[in-house]
Amino acid sequence: MDDRTLTYVVIALAAVTVLIILLVAARARARRRRAELQRRFGPEYDRTVQELGSPARADRELADRERRLERVQFRDLSIADRARFSDAWTRIQAQFVDDPAVAVAGAADLIEEVMRARGYPSKEFEQRVADISVMHPDMVQHYRAAHELAESSRSGQTNTEELRQAVVHYRFLFGELLRGAAADVHAA
Numbered sequence: 001m002d003d004r005t006l007t008y009v010v011i012a013l014a015a016v017t018v019l020i021i022l023l024v025a026a027r028a029r030a031r032r033r034r035a036e037l038q039r040r041f042g043p044e045y046d047r048t049v050q051e052l053g054s055p056a057r058a059d060r061e062l063a064d065r066e067r068r069l070e071r072v073q074f075r076d077l078s079i080a081d082r083a084r085f086s087d088a089w090t091r092i093q094a095q096f097v098d099d100p101a102v103a104v105a106g107a108a109d110l111i112e113e114v115m116r117a118r119g120y121p122s123k124e125f126e127q128r129v130a131d132i133s134v135m136h137p138d139m140v141q142h143y144r145a146a147h148e149l150a151e152s153s154r155s156g157q158t159n160t161e162e163l164r165q166a167v168v169h170y171r172f173l174f175g176e177l178l179r180g181a182a183a184d185v186h187a188a
Contacts, residue, residue, distance in 0.1 A: 030059075037062050044133045044140050065134045074119040074135075082178060085114055089174055093167070100163035101153045107170040108150045111143070114177045132173070139176050142169040 001009075034055060038045045041062055048058040077085070088110050096103035115128060122128050125147060133140040146169035152158045153166065 033063075034059055041133060041137045044137050062133075065130050069131060069134045072119055072121055072131075075117070077114075077117060077178065081117055085110065085117075085174075085178060089171075096164070096167055100160050100167075101158075104146075104150050104153050104163050104166045104170075107167055107174070108147065111146075111170055111173055111177070114174065118177060136173070136176050139173045142172040146170045146173070 037059055041048070045058060045062065048061055049055050052058050052061060089107075092103050092106045092110060095106065112123075112128070115131075120128060120131050122131060129140060129143060129147075132143050146166045149158055149162050149166035149169070153163055158166075
């Protein structure tokens with residue numbers, strides 16, 4: 001083998017070695033990122049994998065959700081807003097005794113109102129769910145369950161116990177949203 005051929009072989013081996021190192025580093029970074037997303041999103045990670053069909057797609061979706069909310073300026077509620085929302089929640093709970101379906105609809109509307117007051121940008125349910133999954137991943141399953149029960153209620157397909165469960169689910173999310181921006185910062 002002449003010197004020129006040897007030089008090409010060494011360069012080729014060096015290039016392959018660098019490529020292998022880069023691939024190993026990229027896979028390690030992807031594993032760390034996936035583990036971080038799994039830790040951060042908890043059951044929402046698994047649900048997203050199941051919905052999208054692969055961990056790689058779920059990783060991209062959840063990372064996109066995070067990036068979207070990085071641009072949002074969340075607001076703390078004023079003392080007056082907290083009091084107003086708390087009073088509204090108390091009225092909803094009292095209304096449940098007389099008209100559970102109306103109370104559930106009121107709870108759904110109040111959640112949306114609190115989210116708007118806090119700075120959540122979307123009016124669409126699915127986008128609000130995605131946003132909640134980033135800021136409050138432990139609450140998103142409550143929001144979905146409450147919404148599903150509320151939708152069933154609108155078509156008259158729920159009983160009083162299911163309506164009670166919807167209010168309980170909404171109450172979990174309501175309490176978290178009322179806590180303020182500090183809760184959002186800790187969730188992120």
